[in-house]
Amino acid sequence: AQKVTQAQTEISVVEKEDVTLDCVYETRDTTYYLFWYKQPPSGELVFLIRRNSFDEQNEISGRYSWNFQKSTSSFNFTITASQVVDSAVYFCALKMDSSYKLIFGSGTRLLVRP
Amino acid sequence: GAGVSQTPSNKVTEKGKYVELRCDPISGHTALYWYRQSLGQGPEFLIYFQGTGAADDSGLPNDRFFAVRPEGSVSTLKIQRTERGDSAVYLCASSSSLGLAGEGNEQFFGPGTRLTVL
Numbered sequence: 188a189q190k191v192t193q194a195q196t197e198i199s200v201v202e203k204e205d206v207t208l209d210c211v212y213e214t215r216d217t218t219y220y221l222f223w224y225k226q227p228p229s230g231e232l233v234f235l236i237r238r239n240s241f242d243e244q245n246e247i248s249g250r251y252s253w254n255f256q257k258s259t260s261s262f263n264f265t266i267t268a269s270q271v272v273d274s275a276v277y278f279c280a281l282k283m284d285s286s287y288k289l290i291f292g293s294g295t296r297l298l299v300r301p
Numbered sequence: 302g303a304g305v306s307q308t309p310s311n312k313v314t315e316k317g318k319y320v321e322l323r324c325d326p327i328s329g330h331t332a333l334y335w336y337r338q339s340l341g342q343g344p345e346f347l348i349y350f351q352g353t354g355a356a357d358d359s360g361l362p363n364d365r366f367f368a369v370r371p372e373g374s375v376s377t378l379k380i381q382r383t384e385r386g387d388s389a390v391y392l393c394a395s396s397s398s399l400g401l402a403g404e405g406n407e408q409f410f411g412p413g414t415r416l417t418v419l
Contacts, residue, residue: 191343222407230390232344232410278343287357288334289408291343 189214191281193292200269201300208264208295210279216240218284221255221262226294227275238262269299303327305411307393313417314383322378322414326395333376334408335368336392344392350376383418390415 190213200206212221223235236246238255246253250267266273276296280289306325314320326333331352336344346360350370358368365383370376380387394408 224410229412230415231412232392232394234407234409237407280343287332287349288346288360289336289344291345293341293343 189216189281189283189290191279191290191292193277193279193295195295196293197296197298199298199300202271203268205265205267206269206297206299208266208277208279208297210262210264210292212260212262212279212281214281214283216283216285220282220284222280222282222289223253223262223264224278224280224291225275226278232278235264266297269297271299271301273297274299305393305395305409307391307411307414309414310412311415311417313419315419316383316385318383318418320380320383320416322380322391322416324376324378324393324411326374326376326393327397327409330395330397330409331373332396332408333370334394334396335376335378336394336410338390338392338413340389347378347391380416383416385418388416388418 192211219240221238224232225235226232236253243255252265254263276294278294279292282289305327308323333350335347337347338344348355348361348368349357352373353370365381368378390413392410392413394410396406396408
């Protein structure tokens, strides 16, 4: 079965701290895609990144970075020097090569306090 | 360009009533998806359209739920005999590709319709 686990329900940090959001996935497929989405209080899911299973290279985009490790089936997301505007619920999602749908984790609520 | 739009943004109805939720995808996107998000949970897949046809409706919870996309653009999710357990945010997404297996194109989401069944 395919599954995404985000064990951290809620994280609270003070502005400028670094924070890592964990994501562990399960699949038997050899080809799959991993995603991170941000859901601010307005409710709309905002796409952040896509990774395919053949590309384990880590990625950095400004203050955001992603660490993909197939050996541990993890796709963790780090925000460096967090800001209040980063406060949101963050979802990790999995898409199999053989399917159309995204399978989401239960999300991690990040609160960045000034 | 305009993103995915959904109407209404909020819908309050009484148990047993019929509701329709509308989704207008990004222009030119052929693939359209409906998801349901309950409080404190991630979105759960309901149905996927490729053009006008429902290519995968395996996520629809029961036969009270139905969706159409008659002209391959706007889609309507229809819920008959609503129940309190149907209360959730209904999200629509679209993607630029056919959304086929083997592709990882990102899905762009609308703001959702919050359905409350009293």
